[in-house]
Amino acid sequence: MKTKLGLLYGGKSAEHKVSLQTALAVIRALDHEKFEIHPIYINVEGQWIKGPQLTGPVENVTALEFSQGNQLSPLSLAPALFQAEKQEQQPLDVIFPLLHGPNGEDGTVQGLLELLNLPYVGNGVLASAAGMDKVMMKNVFAQAGLSQVNYVAFIKSEWEMAKEAAYAEVEQVLGYPCFVKPANLGSSVGISKCTNRTELDAAFGEAFQFDRKVIIEEGVVAREIEVGVLGNDAPECSVAGEIVPKKDFYDYKAKYEDGETALIIPADISVEDYGQIKEMAIRAFKALDCSGLVRADFFLTKDGKALINEVNTMPGFTPFSMFPLLWKHTGVEYPQLIERLVNLAKERHAEKQ
Ligand code: ADP
Ligand code: MG
Ligand code: MG
The missing domain is CATH 3.40.50.20 (Rossmann fold)
Structure with a gap:
């Protein structure tokens, strides 16, 4: 049937x-x-x-x-x-x-x-909600002992009441450069990189247009490595890919408009670096109680330290998007990937009944 x-x-x-x-x-x-x-x-x-x-x-x-x-x-x-x-x-x-x-x-x-x-298909309520909110996600990662950049967060009313105090905290805890992001978005919408107080002020204003909560992160100089995770209780990890934005960072335009960003699959990283990223991706998947699929995104610093940046619980899914391409290189073609996901959905549902 x-x-x-x-x-x-x-x-x-x-x-x-x-x-x-x-x-x-x-x-x-x-x-x-x-x-x-x-x-x-x-x-x-x-x-x-x-x-x-x-x-x-x-x-x-x-x-x-x-x-x-x-x-x-x-x-x-x-x-x-x-x-x-x-x-x-x-x-x-x-x-x-x-x-x-x-x-x-x-x-x-x-x-x-x-x-x-x-x-x-895909992640349930908890993983989806926690994965969408960068503050929640990072709190869960911290609890799971995953390495990541330092961060602070503010809600809009806190910031409006004490802007100077907020900026002082950012400068003290994180310093420059830092990244200001709306907590609950994706696709780099509303994200700014700041190198001084004036930019920080503008960035907060921008991010608060999209959300009542913002996260500010320490900026790192690193390669951006991504892996796909697929499964329910026994998740598997794909080969790694690297994104090389031609711009300062991987912003909305670079993602959807320019077509300038290079996706390199498999990423040219050492076996040790891949092992570290794979282990962290699976740990992140389990920590957030994910199911079905996740794309886990990492920063890989010059000295070979992997920091988890985020997981995306519904990653870009055209045949030219990173997640399907990662699986293609791992041996799972696009039509099979879709079938696997449908079967995982049925399996998860059957377990709940
Ligand atoms: P989104 O969920 O919108 O993809 P990200 O947190 O992945 O948001 O940020 C988008 C891009 O901004 C990243 O792919 C990276 O290029 C850059 N970026 C974000 N945070 C940092 C950071 N802490 N240090 C350096 N670059 C960053
Ligand atoms: Mg995202
Ligand atoms: Mg991202």
Whole structure:
């Protein structure tokens, strides 16, 4: 029997367009003999719109941007409703949320799918929420004994009441250069590198436009190495990749617009450095209670010390994104990667029942 796979994509976030590209790529990669594909598009207003079941390949993303006609209440996806109403149509077997950032990668959609009792690909509520909040994530990493940069955090009202004190603390604890980031975003949105008090002041103002909480980190000079982790209770680690931004740092433009950033896979690092990063990636995965997948990002300093920067619980997932490329080089092609993830989702759901 075919697996009825609900693809959830789009979303009310800065990564709406990226998500559409991902959905298109996933639909193209899926084996239509094995999967029945049910698109669910979330438009920029946040409305859920059910598309027709796809029986063949789709040409381009515009075919996936359904207009408002078939608006859907997420609650109507609950298997319990199908049973109660004795509908002909069977409920979906698995949902694959191809969403990034707040309201997609942060545990909110995952919580909804838990309530609906639907199996879904990727991380659960806790890992998604903790992974989205850089302060929470780093607190968990610290508790797990993972090496990372020093950091401090402020909420907006604290900063507004005592800006000078906040800046003095940053200078005392971290010094310059430092990085100021909104706590709950991704894609480098709202992130600034600061080398003096004037820049720090501007950076706080910028970051607080996106979030009520900011994190400030000590700046490091290091290579940026990433690995993919795949699995549930016994996670596996991919080969390592390196990102080499042509700019000062890996900002939003470098990620999505310039195409200037080089991805080097496998990364040219020593066996010892890889071993250290792999061990830390698995430890981070377990510390955050992750499931399905995570891309773990590291700084590797000149003296060979690996510092964990972050994990991304729903990493970029087009065939040209780092996570799928890392697995391709590890021997798992894109279509197989998607199937593995769907199976991991089913496995995790079955364990909970
Ligand atoms: P996002 O979740 O938006 O990807 P990151 O924390 O990964 O945010 O920061 C984006 C980029 O900024 C990193 O890939 C790196 O290039 C640079 N960067 C972030 N923090 C630091 C730091 N503490 N030291 C040096 N570079 C950093
Ligand atoms: Mg991130
Ligand atoms: Mg990052």
